[in-house]
């Protein structure tokens with residue numbers, strides 16, 4: 086028994102071992118079938134890679150030197166009456182947003198559960214090459230997620246508009262949402278079309294090809310999206326106020342970030358949110374100001390928001406985030422491959438078309454599920470970077486009281502809860518809470 090265990094045979098204990106004479110037969114019976122063994126190796130390897138990835142992120146890609154936020158008495162900073170009303174306002178929106186966030190999870194599970202039926206349906210359409218069948222799976226998945234989410238998103242938009250947080254009516258909102266679904270359908274179709282080819286023609290190496298593809302998509306989205314995707318949803322023009330542009334360049338100098346131009350977009354037609362972003366790399370790097378910030382905010386608010394965005398750039402949060410994402414995609418594809426091996430076996434050689442399509446559906450479903458359930462990891466990293474950007478912006482501007490006023494103004498315009506339920510915050514919160522952000526500014530006030 087122990088000898089068998091020593092050879093790493095996981096199922097040995099399930100086999101009835103009676104006497105030494107039957108040793109050979111026993112070994113044969115107790116050996117894991119090939120599929121189960123490679124599934125165990127892939128899942129085990131995936132879990133080890135996950136732990137290693139998390140350790141590397143925590144040790145080398147985390148924020149640095151950000152103190153713990155000071156204690157905050159909410160009524161000192163925010164209007165208590167407005168807070169109570171805004172909490173009531175946010176509660177149903179939060180429930181809808183949580184529901185919307187789990188739609189991909191359900192779609193992914195359904196794709197795995199019905200993989201056999203979907204694959205045989207597509208396989209029967211014999212005129213369809215493997216890649217085209219993969220494209221159909223991808224487009225169908227993205228369209229299903231998008232269409233089910235649509236009414237939930239419309240309800241959220243409706244309520245935000247009633248509450249004065251956004252400006253768009255359902256029609257204009259739906260137009261943008263449909264465009265977003267269109268982009269998603271194209272991305273999923275290409276990605277899962279590629280996945281189907283990899284699964285069919287690289288029977289052993291496809292997880293590596295898929296990890297490479299997922300990383301390439303993320304890099305493309307990070308660097309191409311400002312140039313190609315963003316213009317679909319907004320228009321930008323150079324900022325007219327020369328003094329303002331000079332002030333922003335001065336902040337960029339303080340942050341040590343090179344900026345080629347300062348532009349303003351047309352966010353006001355859609356939203357009341359104050360925001361800005363820094364986009365592009367090298368010579369194309371520019372600051373985009375939301376016109377809400379210029380037309381409806383004050384200079385303090387604007388300086389604070391831009392300093393925060395410049396701080397992200399200073400700390401290379403996009404590059405660090407992509408590195409962390411890469412580290413997470415490796416375990417993710419190993420786990421997805423483990424799931425494929427578990428459900429379809431992993432016979433040697435090239436799978437037939439039907440098997441390849443079934444594996445494609447399972448792998449795609451598993452990747453969607455794993456990305457959805459890894460949201461707390463992504464958001465944990467994001468919150469660390471946001472806190473670091475806040476802290477650095479406080480050092481750049483040296484105006485902690487302005488930061489607190491800006492935070493209070495942002496909160497009241499977005500009517501957000503400064504203190505959302507802890508579990509939801511840990512799962513969904515991409516930024517520290519308003520309470521924590523004010524606490525950080527207070528800490529700066531204490532120490533400066």
Ligand SMILES: [Zn+2]
Nearest residue numbers: 393397471474
């Ligand atoms: Zn930020």
